[in-house]
Amino acid sequence: xQNPYLPYPVRIDEIITETEDKSLKTFKFVFLxxxxxxxxxxxxxxxxxxxxxxxxxxxxGIASSPVEKGFIxxxxxxxxxxxxxxxxxxxxxxxxxxxxxxxxxxWETLEGKNIVIIGGGFAFTTLRSSIISILDPANRxxxxxxxxxxxxxxxxxxxxxxxxxxxxxxxxxxxxxxVDGTDDPDWKYLTGFVPTITEQxxxxxxxxxxxIICGPPIMIKFTQPVLDNLGYSHxxxxxxxxxRMKCGIGICGRCNIGKEFVCKDGPVFTLSxxxxxPKEY
Amino acid sequence: MKLIKIDQQNxxxxxxxxxxxxRVFGPVKxxxxxxxxxxxxxxxxxxxxxxxxxxPKSIIYPQSQVMFTYSIDETKDDCRIMKEVENxxxxxxxxxxxxxxxxxxxxxxRNFDTPEYQDTYWIKAYEATTFVGLACNSACDTCFxxxxxxxxxxxxGLDVLIIKDGDDFYTKIITPxxxxxxxxxxxxxxEQTDITAKIKELKTAAEASVSSTVSTDKLxxxxxxxxxxAPFWEEEAxxxxxxxxxxxxxxxxWCFDVQDETHGKSxxxxxxxxxxxxxxxxxxxxxxxxxxxxxxxxxxxFMHKLKYYVDKYDSGIQCxxxxxxxxxxxxxxxxxxxxxxxxxxxxxxxxxxxxxx
Numbered sequence: 001x002q003n004p005y006l007p008y009p010v011r012i013d014e015i016i017t018e019t020e021d022k023s024l025k026t027f028k029f030v031f032l033x034x035x036x037x038x039x040x041x042x043x044x045x046x047x048x049x050x051x052x053x054x055x056x057x058x059x060x061g062i063a064s065s066p067v068e069k070g071f072i073x074x075x076x077x078x079x080x081x082x083x084x085x086x087x088x089x090x091x092x093x094x095x096x097x098x099x100x101x102x103x104x105x106x107w108e109t110l111e112g113k114n115i116v117i118i119g120g121g122f123a124f125t126t127l128r129s130s131i132i133s134i135l136d137p138a139n140r141x142x143x144x145x146x147x148x149x150x151x152x153x154x155x156x157x158x159x160x161x162x163x164x165x166x167x168x169x170x171x172x173x174x175x176x177x178x179v180d181g182t183d184d185p186d187w188k189y190l191t192g193f194v195p196t197i198t199e200q201x202x203x204x205x206x207x208x209x210x211x212i213i214c215g216p217p218i219m220i221k222f223t224q225p226v227l228d229n230l231g232y233s234h235x236x237x238x239x240x241x242x243x244r245m246k247c248g249i250g251i252c253g254r255c256n257i258g259k260e261f262v263c264k265d266g267p268v269f270t271l272s273x274x275x276x277x278p279k280e281y
Numbered sequence: 282m283k284l285i286k287i288d289q290q291n292x293x294x295x296x297x298x299x300x301x302x303x304r305v306f307g308p309v310k311x312x313x314x315x316x317x318x319x320x321x322x323x324x325x326x327x328x329x330x331x332x333x334x335x336x337p338k339s340i341i342y343p344q345s346q347v348m349f350t351y352s353i354d355e356t357k358d359d360c361r362i363m364k365e366v367e368n369x370x371x372x373x374x375x376x377x378x379x380x381x382x383x384x385x386x387x388x389x390x391r392n393f394d395t396p397e398y399q400d401t402y403w404i405k406a407y408e409a410t411t412f413v414g415l416a417c418n419s420a421c422d423t424c425f426x427x428x429x430x431x432x433x434x435x436x437x438g439l440d441v442l443i444i445k446d447g448d449d450f451y452t453k454i455i456t457p458x459x460x461x462x463x464x465x466x467x468x469x470x471x472e473q474t475d476i477t478a479k480i481k482e483l484k485t486a487a488e489a490s491v492s493s494t495v496s497t498d499k500l501x502x503x504x505x506x507x508x509x510x511a512p513f514w515e516e517e518a519x520x521x522x523x524x525x526x527x528x529x530x531x532x533x534x535w536c537f538d539v540q541d542e543t544h545g546k547s548x549x550x551x552x553x554x555x556x557x558x559x560x561x562x563x564x565x566x567x568x569x570x571x572x573x574x575x576x577x578x579x580x581x582x583f584m585h586k587l588k589y590y591v592d593k594y595d596s597g598i599q600c601x602x603x604x605x606x607x608x609x610x611x612x613x614x615x616x617x618x619x620x621x622x623x624x625x626x627x628x629x630x631x632x633x634x635x636x637x638x
Contacts (some may be wrong), residue, residue, distance in 0.1 A: 001405075004398045005348055009362045032362075053351035053361040054543040055549070058566075079565030094361045239396075243571060244563050246539045249398040253536030254555070254562050256581075257571075258505045259589035264397070278509045279561075280571040280581075 007051040007096025020156030044129040048099030063125035065132035122237040151194040160176030195222040205232030237271035295466030302465040303374040336532035337380040338538035354546040370409035380435035382601040385532035414439035423604030428494040433487035518579035520612035527606035
């Protein structure tokens with residue numbers, strides 16, 4: 001019997017400060033025991049529990065993609081006890097990771113489909129993982145058109161800026177990068193809130209088109225009616241939720257929304273599923 | 282199933298013998314209540330109790346349990362690496378488990394032992410334990426076991442059921458684990474006796490003494506959102522002080538928190554019973570709380586036991602009818618009343634009332 005609460009020991013290999021306010025950092029972890037990497041076989045959309053001895057554990061979406069080998073990455077917003085401590089840790093420090101946990105985005109369903117990826121603020125981590133997976137030469141032909149709408153408050157608050165710029169140059173992905181506002185004369189992308197840009201740039205909804213949305217509640221609240229108007233069925237709108245978690249495996253009992261646990265039954269749900277669940281998230 | 286009759290002397294010697302093979306737990310009087318304790322040499326389970334203050338839940342699932350140890354000494358190779366604590370459980374036997382409490386273990390098992398994940402701590406303790414039940418010859422006013430999936434002579438979750446009749450112990454051996462316990466108590470070679478008629482008589486009388494019931498037949502037919510949006514939650518929760526007593530005394534409440542505690546250079550990661558009655562239970566780091574209001578937390582507790590669990594496992598309610606939460610609630614919130622409200626809630630009639638008013 002495997003103890004599902006035991007974290008794999010990892011070393012912090014690299015720390016990248018993502019945003020100008022330094023509130024978001026990406027941590028690249030390497031497994032201390034190489035065989036643990038095989039056990040941590042994941043798909044985009046899943047999450048892990050980052051574990052720091054003496055502080056506790058935090059559930060964080062996996063920002064790396066399964067096509068990236070030799071490490072796993074998590075982008076963490078500094079907000080509570082564990083994340084604040086993590087932000088003060090150094091490259092080379094040892095900690096733990098448990099996972100992968102939860103369900104990924106429904107990749108089998110998404111094969112052969114158009115995908116619109118809509119992200120806001122720092123909820124772009126599992127979306128980054130998804131884009132890397134989709135753009136991998138072995139995978140790109142499995143999907144039709146890919147649209148990305150990603151917004152942040154300001155240019156300095158965007159995650160993965162270099163990758164965004166690279167993707168914007170490609171012709172096999174339709175990038176729409178936006179900020180709420182900026183006075184930067186060199187800003188060469190869009191200005192406007194995510195719902196507005198979605199209205200202008202997202203393809204119309206049909207059976208073959210799926211939207212994946214991750215973002216702050218306010219963004220989701222205003223993007224959903226836009227997708228309704230564009231003709232997206234609620235089965236084709238896929239969201240990823242967060243709730244306070246401890247175990248991450250559906251046992252400790254706190255992250256439930258109705259009878260579903262966000263950790264084990266989610267964090268990915270379709271809007272159709274969410275429509276039949278209490279709004280306890 | 283084997284049925285044997287044991288007299289007081291054989292009972293005493295049997296329990297004493299069993300202690301060489303098992304850590305034997307039994308009810309012991311402590312101040313005004315009974316609690317399950319490990320029985321020392323010559324200490325007998327005191328069977329003169331109605332029910333114990335707390336169920337034997339904590340024997341399998343301690344209120345506070347060390348999961349891992351760690352060192353934060355940077356000079357050590359294993360610094361900040363979690364190490365499993367030794368988790369080998371020697372055989373245990375719990376004597377005097379009431380049938381309601383016995384049913385809680387198979388109910389809770391569905392949470393801890395799943396196809397995807399096995400909670401090694403709970404499962405190892407559960408598997409090492411033999412449950413020796415004690416039938417109730419008469420029920421308390423707050424018992425409603427007969428409508429919660431068991432009864433005063435219920436056998437679910439038990440390896441042995443003892444039925445006390447005066448100085449005699451009628452002993453039903455239910456499972457191979459029970460057989461092994463009887464063997465080690467020296468009861469294995471006892472002749473099977475025909476006491477079926479006598480047991481039936483006692484059982485009928487005991488069942489008749491259960492004076493309260495709940496209705497659960499219509500819980501499944503309603504949608505989660507119908508019951509969640511029902512208009513009675515604020516009113517039912519009005520008196521609640523969110524003390525959490527109901528969750529701590531409940532044999533089927535299983536929620537826990539995980540905390541690290543460091544002393545000097547070493548520490549432990551442990552889990553502690555937690556309660557959905559507490560605001561912090563669901564409080565996000567951002568400050569947002571999906572169950573910020575008292576009535577939302579009260580609703581969660583009852584919806585979990587009487588609807589979410591029912592829908593998820595299709596195996597009845599997550600309640601055994603022991604009545605502890607009713608007896609110990611400081612503001613008299615009564616799960617029987619709420620269960621009936623939920624079961625009898627008529628979505629249609631409610632909609633009509635709301636529209637007309």
